[in-house]
Structure formats: C-alpha cells, structure tokens
Amino acid sequence: MPTLDTFGVEPTPVLRSSARNRSGQVLCAECGAYVGDTKQSQAVRNPQYAGADASLNEDLDFLVTYGWHCDRHGAEIVMPIRVGGRSLSVLSDGWVGVRVQFADQVVRWVPTPRRELPDGYLAVSGSGRGE
Numbered sequence: 001m002p003t004l005d006t007f008g009v010e011p012t013p014v015l016r017s018s019a020r021n022r023s024g025q026v027l028c029a030e031c032g033a034y035v036g037d038t039k040q041s042q043a044v045r046n047p048q049y050a051g052a053d054a055s056l057n058e059d060l061d062f063l064v065t066y067g068w069h070c071d072r073h074g075a076e077i078v079m080p081i082r083v084g085g086r087s088l089s090v091l092s093d094g095w096v097g098v099r100v101q102f103a104d105q106v107v108r109w110v111p112t113p114r115r116e117l118p119d120g121y122l123a124v125s126g127s128g129r130g131e
C-alpha cells in the first residue's frame with residue numbers, strides 16, 4: 001500500500017529542544033520565530049525511540065507528544081515540553097515519559113499519553129528510574 005513516504009509529500013518531523021528568549025517566550029529552535037501559541041498535542045511520525053524504550057520503534061509509528069511546533073520549514077519542527085522521567089508531574093494523569101532521540105542526537109524524555117503505548121508496555125518496561 002502506498003504511504004505518504006512513497007509520494008514524499010510529508011517529511012518526517014524534526015524533534016528539537018525549544019528555545020526561549022530573555023522574556024521566557026518559547027521560540028523555534030531552528031528559526032527563532034515565536035511559537036508560544038502552538039502549545040498543544042503534536043503527532044510525530046517515526047520518531048527514534050531510544051534507550052530502554054527502543055522496542056517502541058517496532059510497535060509505535062506515531063508518537064503523540066505535547067509541546068510546540070514550527071511549520072516554517074520543509075519538515076515540521078516539533079519541540080516537546082521538558083519532562084524528567086517516566087512519571088510526570090507537569091501534565092495531568094494519563095501522561096508518561098518515553099525516551100526519544102532528538103535531531104541533535106541527544107536522548108530526552110518526552111511526554112506521551114499512556115493510552116497511546118502498546119498494551120502492557122509500562123508493566124514490562126517499569127518506571128525507567130535509575131537509567
């Protein structure tokens with residue numbers, strides 16, 4: 001079955017860390033444009049899950065995460081909010097952290113809805129603490 005890849009119309013989004021100006025406004029990491037009004041759920045096709053979450057590369061084609069995006073580029077720039085680990089206090093219940101490699105090769109935790117993960121995934125992978 002043809003996919004969007006076949007037609008090349010939708011490049012894979014690029015994961016970046018958000019930037020901020022001195023006023024604390026959120027800026028695109030690529031172009032510096034203000035993106036503070038784009039904070040919402042973001043879908044990222046084929047992200048590079050990493051570390052103990054690498055098995056998700058088999059099972060989860062779309063990462064649903066939360067943060068900002070910039071659409072002024074050939075590929076969408078997605079900048080998830082910062083989270084520190086598997087369990088999150090910054091978002092409401094139902095969100096957990098997963099490890100993903102960003103465009104700068106650094107692996108960071110990003111939030112995703114628990115329900116988006118494969119059944120039983122968190123029971124097998126544990127809390128992710130101590131890694």
Ligand SMILES: [Zn+2]
Nearest residue numbers: 028030031070
């Ligand atoms: Zn930009």
